Amino acid sequence: MIDNKYDIILDAASQVFACEGFHKAKISKIAEIAGIGAGTIYLYFKNKEAILEEIFLRSWSRIESKLLEMKKIKNMTPLQKIAEITGEIIELIYSNVSVAKILLYEYSFWNSNKKEKLSKTVENSQKLIEELITDGIKANIFRKDMNPKDATMFIIGGVWFWIASKSDDLLSYSKEELTDTLFNYIIYGLK
Amino acid sequence: MIDNKYDIILDAASQVFACEGFHKAKISKIAEIAGIGAGTIYLYFKNKEAILEEIFLRSWSRIESKLLEMKKIKNMTPLQKIAEITGEIIELIYSNVSVAKILLYEYSFWNSNKKEKLSKTVENSQKLIEELITDGIKANIFRKDMNPKDATMFIIGGVWFWIASKSDDLLSYSKEELTDTLFNYIIYGLK
DNA sequence: ATGAACAATGAACCATAATTCATTAACGTG
């Protein structure tokens, strides 16, 4: 059980954002779920946006550090690395399902200008995925007629949508099952 | 040039929604771009939501009817059909780039409950894609270890995200090029 | 040219919900 207020608020906010979307989510509802007064939230966060920002940052940071870890490892094929990363994403989802829906939902309006730190993290992750794909192409494992950036975006969208569509049912599958399914879509497409 | 106000409003709204997101988009801004007074919008639409709803409906209807057309045709492989549908999606984007970002952005919070007509259309399209994939599996063209519904979600997400990431640059590619790229991601994944 | 019918306007209204802050509760320490 989480016991510091900061994290309690983040957790409550994740739930509310996930089910209402950021804009329709009410601070009062977040406070209610967190079991505190609405004003208290402002002792921990500058404003509503700052809550979402922190949720974003935490999740993306986790993905980013997994990507960095994979980048450093030398004796692993791009395929194995992608499997590892897929696993990490599933772990993330498992640890907080509601985050999944939010994570990329607000994405396209946030990664543009906005918060320096956040967009750097997201951009970094994208770059790292791109590099990984480029490696795979060079190693003759992936298709040559492919733009790594395009592929990255296609994959991110695919993963997100797939997760969002399952959302609540997600926990009824094993992590292994989910990782495997996701990995196959990324790698093989329909055939 | 569009000349009836209804379509002028839809077009202006598409632009504003695409760049601000639905909730942050101001009616006053839409009116300004449409070159009319804010009140005028309410002569053509019940409210702000109704505008988004119509944008959704038009786009999905177009996709739905292409899917239905494909379903009827017998002497075409699932692969060919998917190529056709991909082409139709690219056509749609070409005719209004900003729509792409909106469809993606608001999707997951709209297809759930909400407006009868809209969610029926979206649901229908999903079903039709699922059927197409099922056909492909039966015909031994697609992987057997695949859940058609999962695959559908993965593909829809991938397509929209890819489109949204390119958005403005989209028109600098030829339709054929784009269709081809997209088709390959759907079918082959990374390899 | 006139005025009835219809279309358009945008300032004012109003609902919503984020944020503030005066007040109250909880805590720790001598």
Add this chain to the structure above:
DNA sequence: CACGTTAATGAATTATGGTTCATTGTTCAT
């Protein structure tokens, strides 16, 4: 225990922007 300090509260304030509607402009048949 008393008292200062810090944390929490939630009712009141305020900002925002969707929506309305009294007013004004336009159209067109006579």
